[in-house]
Amino acid sequence: MKKLHAYASSLLLATFFAIPVLAGPAADEILVANPYVRAVPAVMENSAAFMTFKNTGTTDHAVVSAASRAAEVVELHTHVKDGEVMRMRQVEKIGIQAGEATVLEPGGLHVMLLGLKQPLSVGSTVQVDLTFGDGSTKSVVAPVKAVGGMHHGTGHGK
Numbered sequence: 001m002k003k004l005h006a007y008a009s010s011l012l013l014a015t016f017f018a019i020p021v022l023a024g025p026a027a028d029e030i031l032v033a034n035p036y037v038r039a040v041p042a043v044m045e046n047s048a049a050f051m052t053f054k055n056t057g058t059t060d061h062a063v064v065s066a067a068s069r070a071a072e073v074v075e076l077h078t079h080v081k082d083g084e085v086m087r088m089r090q091v092e093k094i095g096i097q098a099g100e101a102t103v104l105e106p107g108g109l110h111v112m113l114l115g116l117k118q119p120l121s122v123g124s125t126v127q128v129d130l131t132f133g134d135g136s137t138k139s140v141v142a143p144v145k146a147v148g149g150m151h152h153g154t155g156h157g158k
């Protein structure tokens with residue numbers, strides 16, 4: 001009986017210590033593909049960054065904040081349907097489930113760039129610094145591209 005108990009304990013310990021090994025920092029497990037920032041005319045104050053996050057790990061992760069020297073304020077946003085109108089809404093975090101991908105795209109989730117400090121012309125780049133829920137960080141250099149569809153910078157926060 002005593003031996004069995006010892007065996008069970010070591011099994012529990014093994015399980016306990018295995019968990020940190022499986023769960024790496026989010027910055028190592030999240031791959032960023034196809035980052036881009038919407039090109040806007042110089043008169044526009046706001047723009048947005050889009051990208052695809054792929055979680056190669058076995059635990060769920062989330063982007064909890066973003067920053068960029070290109071903008072005064074950077075927020076995590078999504079779009080919600082309000083009657084017939086799509087409106088932007090700030091979100092606390094953007095989740096990326098284990099083994100899954102989360103796509104930031106026009107009309108959906110995006111990294112909002114508010115109060116642009118530099119013109120965002122096609123061909124330039126914007127660095128976006130992401131912070132994950134576990135405190136790890138990742139910097140993404142996104143090319144500025146012409147993006148069709150919805151215009152950011154109008155109707156914000158209403």
Ligand SMILES: [Cu+2]
Binds near residue numbers: 078088111
């Ligand atoms: Cu937005």
